[in-house]
Amino acid sequence: MLIRVLLTLVKAGVIRPLGPRGLSGTLAGYLQWDITLAWGYRTGAARHPHRAAIIDDDGVLTYAEVDERTSALAHAFHTGERVGLLCRNGRAFVETLTACTKIGADAVLLNTGLSAGQLAQVAREQRIDQLVADREFADVLPDVPTYFSDELDSLILNGPGTPLARRPPRGRLIVLTSGTTGAPKGAHRPEPASLAPAAALLSRIPLRYGDVISITSPLFHTWGLAAFQLSLVLGATLVLRRGFDPAQALKDAERCTAMFVVPVMLQRMLETPHRPKLRVIATSGSALPPKVTTRVLEEFGPVLYNLYGSTEVSWASIATPEEMLKEPGTAGKPPLGTRLAIVDDHGVPVAPGETGRIFVGNDMLFHGYTNGTGKESVDGLMSTGDLGYVKDGLLFVAGRDDEMIVSGGENVYPREVEDLLSTLDGVREVSVTGVPDDNFGQRLAAYVVGDESLTADRIRAHVKANLARFSVPRDVFFLDELPRNAAGKVVKRELREAPARGSGQPPAGS
Structure with a gap:
């Protein structure tokens, strides 16, 4: 080492x-x-x-x-x-x-x-x-x-x-x-x-x-x-x-x-025509939409590196341009001296390809919160608070473990729907979250920033054609912008209060 x-x-x-x-x-x-x-x-x-x-x-x-x-x-x-x-x-x-x-x-x-x-x-x-x-x-x-x-x-x-x-x-x-x-x-x-x-x-x-x-x-x-x-x-x-x-x-x-x-800055820069030559563009801080990944690699060249981590664990993995060209949604591989484990609720490693909780070990794990609490650890590895899986040696993040919803008995990951919708023509930004549902326990709501060609039915049809039926958002809201904090992350608790241009809620009983 x-x-x-x-x-x-x-x-x-x-x-x-x-x-x-x-x-x-x-x-x-x-x-x-x-x-x-x-x-x-x-x-x-x-x-x-x-x-x-x-x-x-x-x-x-x-x-x-x-x-x-x-x-x-x-x-x-x-x-x-x-x-x-x-x-x-x-x-x-x-x-x-x-x-x-x-x-x-x-x-x-x-x-x-x-x-x-x-x-x-x-x-x-x-x-x-x-x-x-x-x-x-x-x-x-x-x-x-x-x-x-x-x-x-x-x-x-x-x-x-x-x-x-x-x-x-x-x-x-x-x-x-x-x-x-x-x-x-x-x-x-x-x-x-x-x-x-x-x-x-x-x-x-x-x-x-x-x-x-x-x-x-x-x-x-x-x-x-x-x-x-x-x-x-x-x-x-x-x-x-x-x-x-x-x-x-x-x-x-x-x-x-x-x-x-941070990813939202990359999105803004893609809206301008200038493309300077850089050897490295390094991004982190929030989810990088696959569509943005692909455009940056096409327009700036193979210079994009995406780090996945958190305040608590520092870093977990880094995706290189070659890995993202192959799999635009990947979080890459652990860097030097970093250990990664995907485990179930009992701390037992899951089989390759199965979704579980992401735990990380490195030299820069935080020392705890100042209120005296900390993050869960297993065998010296610390929880990132996210769910993910490993496929062909590459890490994929499914989303926050506290954002996964159960709809009609099925586990649904909002991040998967966000990544899919980000590829739809006309969608500029999107955030998906769970909301209560009297019949199914929870359902998905999609908050979309995009052009006037988008409709709620088009949003739902795109998800229905590519994912399971329980991943289709029943509620679709169109916003002028997503509420973000100063670091560029979407503040999901503010989504329902954000002013919508119009909503696409299904008729009762649908």
Whole structure:
């Protein structure tokens, strides 16, 4: 295993010959901060001080500048203090999180889409002592002392020049769950103990040392955070924008070698004509519709990599372009050092091809929720909360285990119907969920975003022609857009309240 990790890191250019300056800086950073963000920027400042570390809406910062600025900013926080970050993608987020690492402060990554009430609740539950926030969120901030991101330059310029403490205690990193089916929970994310987690991702995604990487997915989300952490290991230049605009993202991609996105962003970019050349487009965070997979591979080339995982397990599998060309709906295979099991309700492995619960083991399983609860584990493997099956060595995700419905005694998976409907001409986006039914216990309802040619009968006929009769949605609603959170996930609990252009409910008794 160790040899495979080393070979992967060598191939990616992470392990390479170092001069005296690079070697001493790397060692000094490790001795002070272990393998953390602080170590990454100190290493970068020694190995490539003048390389651009961040390109954002405010300009360019080099690795040396980020290292120096975060050391100055770290004095604004205190060891053991819990700092909430409510910032869009940009230097304020990166520098605050790195400064917390340098001083040993806890960091809570806040979803920019939360309401004032939700933020107040999260601030209480996570015991946040200090906030760093973009000024645009001033009207929704909880009653917590706050530095606005446009004030950080002043803190940096006026920070004391005294050295930082050597080997401060490791601060805790708290990421909120997506909250698509309930209130968001705080998840304690681990810091990598070695470069093995980076090697795991690099074993399936061919990123390289010195890449220029656009991260359009939110940094507060697990996928954006992973992209940031991995990019730092690679000594990459990060291209960050406060908001997502498909035209701007594609323009930025002209200078990039790789891009990290969530699926809905890929859908938006496919609606624009520009197709820059990229070596890697990496996506995760929600289900990738097969139709989107096929179009990206056709129009951008064999550059798409899809990671399946969760806040709790980090990653489970990664699909390569070759695998998705063969099976557009696959989640791929486990990367280096990752174990995968499909088990029944008793924890017993199911036969190949049978649907069961997905359990995963890797080096980055989370440490539990901050409320003291955790995820179910079996033999060192943790539940993803999803159902799936393995066919020809490839993983396929059937959907959330709490979203499967029983209709007339039959198990029905909304994800299967969503994937099918996404291939129908005229359908732009679709979400399928279970609703109560007096006769069958539950039934499916489809919420569709598409053109005017679509009708409820056409939707039902397409499902009836391709899936079993109990998978046909009895209710079909047409929306102008699906309700999504700031990370791009559909918030299914809000679907029934979303304004519909019209509905296609079957007549009584049908």
